Amino acid sequence: MKVKPPIPDAVERAGALLQPALRAAVDRLSPGLAAPARYHFGWADASGRLLPQGRHGKGVRPALALLSAEAVGARPEVALPGAVAVELIHNFSLIHDDIVDDDAQRRHRATMWKVFGVGDAIIVGDALMGLALEVLLGEQTPARAAAAADLTRATMEMITGQNMDMSFELRDNVDVQECWEMVSLKTGALLAHASAVGAILAEAPTETVEALRSFGMQLGLGFQALDDLLGIWGDPAVTGKPVGNDLRERKMSIPVTVALGSDTPAGEELATLYAKDHLDESDLARAAALVEQAGGREATAAAAQERLHGAAEALSNAAIEPRPAREMLDLAHFVVNREF
Numbered sequence: 001m002k003v004k005p006p007i008p009d010a011v012e013r014a015g016a017l018l019q020p021a022l023r024a025a026v027d028r029l030s031p032g033l034a035a036p037a038r039y040h041f042g043w044a045d046a047s048g049r050l051l052p053q054g055r056h057g058k059g060v061r062p063a064l065a066l067l068s069a070e071a072v073g074a075r076p077e078v079a080l081p082g083a084v085a086v087e088l089i090h091n092f093s094l095i096h097d098d099i100v101d102d103d104a105q106r107r108h109r110a111t112m113w114k115v116f117g118v119g120d121a122i123i124v125g126d127a128l129m130g131l132a133l134e135v136l137l138g139e140q141t142p143a144r145a146a147a148a149a150d151l152t153r154a155t156m157e158m159i160t161g162q163n164m165d166m167s168f169e170l171r172d173n174v175d176v177q178e179c180w181e182m183v184s185l186k187t188g189a190l191l192a193h194a195s196a197v198g199a200i201l202a203e204a205p206t207e208t209v210e211a212l213r214s215f216g217m218q219l220g221l222g223f224q225a226l227d228d229l230l231g232i233w234g235d236p237a238v239t240g241k242p243v244g245n246d247l248r249e250r251k252m253s254i255p256v257t258v259a260l261g262s263d264t265p266a267g268e269e270l271a272t273l274y275a276k277d278h279l280d281e282s283d284l285a286r287a288a289a290l291v292e293q294a295g296g297r298e299a300t301a302a303a304a305q306e307r308l309h310g311a312a313e314a315l316s317n318a319a320i321e322p323r324p325a326r327e328m329l330d331l332a333h334f335v336v337n338r339e340f
Contacts, residue, residue, distance in 0.1 A: 007058075008334050010327040014063035014083065017076060021084050025135050033127045036116045040095060040124070042107060046115045057107070060223075060335055061086045061194040067328050068212050069198030071320035079198030081136050082147050086194045088132035089155055093162070093190075095125035100166065101249055108240040129155070147200045154193035161186025168252035172275070179257045180221065187227075188220030195219065195328070211318035215311050215328065222307030222336040225300050228253035230340070232288050233297070238340045244284040247291075250274050254303065255296030266293035308336040 026037050038044040062083035069079035098111040099118055113121035136148045164182040168174045195216025199209045230239055231246030246253050259267050270290040273283055311332045315325055
């Protein structure tokens with residue numbers, strides 16, 4: 001039986017440093033924007049009452065940002081503006097994604113748009129995107145400007161990837177290579193930025209920054225491959241989302257595109273199911289079985305591990321400090337073997 005790794009210590013350390021700064025940034029928003037944002041982050045309930053020990057998400061991106069500064073010999077505080085900014089951008093994307101995907105649940109409770117409405121959720125997401133750049137450019141230095149430019153580029157790539165993902169839902173067939181290209185933009189770009197931004201803020205050599213960026217891109221691809229598996233076969237009690245959610249939305253995810261392109265009876269039957277206007281619970285169960293029969297599950301799991309190997313190789317080629325390098329690799333293993 002495969003043993004899932006525990007949440008790495010680096011994530012807990014990063015959270016302790018990040019949370020006060022992230023809350024302070026959100027507090028700068030107007031009350032009408034800050035209240036729904038606090039709800040989204042898990043710090044407050046829908047009425048605005050602060051929750052004890054409120055915590056949000058996995059914290060992978062800010063942990064990578066802080067580790068990337070340590071990796072080049074700087075203190076993690078050097079990367080804190082970058083860590084806050086990348087977490088704000090990530091959450092801006094989650095808020096908007098929940099609307100686009102019509103997702104009613106995230107992290108075991110109602111999504112922001114279900115509680116506050118679509119209009120408020122869109123505006124709060126926009127506010128978090130603007131706030132990210134405001135935080136990063138709080139000091140006018142060349143390093144801050146370079147980090148902001150890098151974040152802007154990554155954000156635009158992420159949005160482009162999201163647009164590709166949405167366009168796939170209007171098509172009968174998407175090949176696997178197209179899917180990986182979309183993933184490299186939608187998920188890989190921001191993780192690549194997170195893995196490099198600490199080094200950018202520490203003014204590390206370009207070759208070191210690029211090696212860390214390559215690590216983050218490979219990690220992002222592995223992250224999404226695993227996420228696609230969880231979207232079909234994940235345990236709702238762990239993921240916080242309904243079972244078979246990606247199939248219900250007829251997502252052209254990696255395992256689905258593998259299955260549809262397999263030229264097998266299972267792949268052909270899956271294509272017929274995906275052409276239906278609505279999938280009921282029996283259809284969802286059948287679709288999951290067909291994806292697995294057509295090789296989608298096995299191929300995607302193997303791809304996730306291949307990307308993990310690629311991330312480790314990129315890290316081994318970087319001239320960085322040994323301890324942060326080990327922690328970044330531990331974090332990569334956690335991300336590609338997680339259950340949520």
